[in-house]
Amino acid sequence: MEIVKSGSTIQSLQIGMSIIDLLASQRNPLRFSDIQESTEITKSNLYKYLNTLTQLELLYRDKTTGMYSLGSKLIQYGMAAIGNEDVTSRITPYLQEISHHTSCTVLFSVWTYDGPITAKIWNSNQNLNIGAQLGTRLPPSSSSGKVFTVFQNSSITADWIEKDNNVSAAFLKGTKEYQAIQKYKIAFAKEPLVPSVSSMSIPIFNYNAELLGAITAVGFTESIPDHYEDPLSQYLRKSFLEISNIFGYSEE
Numbered sequence: 001m002e003i004v005k006s007g008s009t010i011q012s013l014q015i016g017m018s019i020i021d022l023l024a025s026q027r028n029p030l031r032f033s034d035i036q037e038s039t040e041i042t043k044s045n046l047y048k049y050l051n052t053l054t055q056l057e058l059l060y061r062d063k064t065t066g067m068y069s070l071g072s073k074l075i076q077y078g079m080a081a082i083g084n085e086d087v088t089s090r091i092t093p094y095l096q097e098i099s100h101h102t103s104c105t106v107l108f109s110v111w112t113y114d115g116p117i118t119a120k121i122w123n124s125n126q127n128l129n130i131g132a133q134l135g136t137r138l139p140p141s142s143s144s145g146k147v148f149t150v151f152q153n154s155s156i157t158a159d160w161i162e163k164d165n166n167v168s169a170a171f172l173k174g175t176k177e178y179q180a181i182q183k184y185k186i187a188f189a190k191e192p193l194v195p196s197v198s199s200m201s202i203p204i205f206n207y208n209a210e211l212l213g214a215i216t217a218v219g220f221t222e223s224i225p226d227h228y229e230d231p232l233s234q235y236l237r238k239s240f241l242e243i244s245n246i247f248g249y250s251e252e
Contacts, residue, residue, distance in 0.1 A: 015039075015041065015049065016049055016052070016053060018039060019035060019039060019041075019046075019049055019050070019053065019059075020053070020058060020059070020070070020074070022035060022038055022039060023035075023059065023068060023069060023070050024070060029062065029065070029067035029068055029069040030067060030068055030069075031066065031067055031068075032046070032047075032050070032066065032068070035050070035068065050068060053071075054068075054071070056071075056073060057071040057072055057073035058070075058071050058073050058074055059071045060072070060113060072112040072113060072114055072117070072137075075112050075117070077135075087110075087212055087213065087247075088108060088110075088119050088120050090246060090247075091108050091120070091204065091213075091215070091243060092108075092120060092122070094215070094239065094242075094243050095107075095108060095120060095122040095215065096122050098122075098215065098217060098236070098239055099122045099123075099217075101235060102217045102219070102232060102235070102236075103219065103223070104217040104218055104219040104223070104224075105121065105122065105123050105217075105218045105219065106121070106122045106215060106216065106217050106218070107120065107121045107122070107144075107215070107216050107218065108120040108121075108204075108213055108214070108215055108216075109138055109144045109148075109213055109214050109216065110212070110213040111148060111152060111156070111211070111213070112137075114137070114159070114160055115137045115138065115139075115140075115145075115148075115160040116137070116138045116144055116145065116148050116213075116214065117135055117136060117137050117138065118133065118134055118135060118136045118138065119134070119213070120134075121133070121134060139164050139192065139193075140157075140160065140161050140164045141164065141189060141192045142189050142192040142193060142199060142201075142216075143187040143188055143189035143192070143199040143200050143201035143214075143216055144187075144199070144201045144214045144216045145164075145189075145192075146177075146181055146187035146188075146189065146201065147181065147187050147201045147202070147203045147211075147214040148211065148214060149161060149178075150178060150181045150182050150187070150203075151182075151203045151205075151211040152211050180228070184228040184237065185202055185203055185237060185240050185241075186200060186201070186202050186228050186233055186236055186237050186240070187200065187201045187202075188200045188224070188225070188226045188227070189201075190221060190224075190226065191221060196220055196221050197218060197219070197220060197221065198218075198219070198220075198221040198224040198226075199216050199217060199218045199219075199224060200216070200217050200224055200225065200232075200233065200236060201214045201215065201216040201217075202214065202215050202216075202236050202237065202239060202240035203240060203244075204240070204243055204244050204247070205244040205247065205249040206244075206247040206248055206249060207247060207248025207249060207250075209249060212247060215236075215239070215240075215243070217232075217236065
């Protein structure tokens with residue numbers, strides 16, 4: 001990226017963006033020396049840029065290898081900017097349908113390196129504070145979080161789960177709730193983010209039975225069931241299969 005000196009621009013911001021552009025153009029994470037060689041920024045200044053960009057979560061530094069890659073904040077910005085990434089755009093009509101049927105606010109969440117974030121929200125009730133906005137990271141204790149805990153690779157979710165102090169020891173692999181989510185493909189959470197607001201979530205799988213994301217219905221606690229036999233739960237479970245089918249998933 002060519003840095004253009006001008007009284008109407010901020011050069012340090014241009015330099016920071018040149019680092020992000022470099023990492024965006026690479027398929028693999030880069031070492032400090034790789035970035036320094038490509039940008040020709042002095043080592044002392046590059047340390048400051050990388051530390052700042054990492055703190056802002058625009059970059060991610062692997063603690064084991066020390067290598068840098070794009071951070072989750074950029075994913076959030078991208079989701080907020082386009083709002084119609086292929087999976088999200090195909091799912092959006094179903095979010096609207098589920099919202100209409102359940103009278104709930106419905107959101108779609110996807111995985112990032114440090115946990116799931118909301119990628120799309122369909123509001124049925126503008127007065128309902130669901131405790132999540134576009135780009136919000138969702139905790140393991142939420143119904144969305146439980147879906148990712150059960151169906152996402154455990155080696156990927158381990159650090160995210162460990163950082164959350166509210167995860168109940170009762171919700172671990174092999175426990176009754178874990179097994180129920182695994183079997184019935186639906187998770188429940190009572191007031192995980194906001195008092196009086198609860199949620200229920202379903203996974204969305206692709207043709208390889210890999211988790212693409214989670215769809216969550218959020219509403220006032222008294223209107224959200226907490227067991228899979230409820231008619232509303234049964235409706236969501238049917239939605240899980242219908243939506244996953246469009247991505248090639250087949251339940252054997």
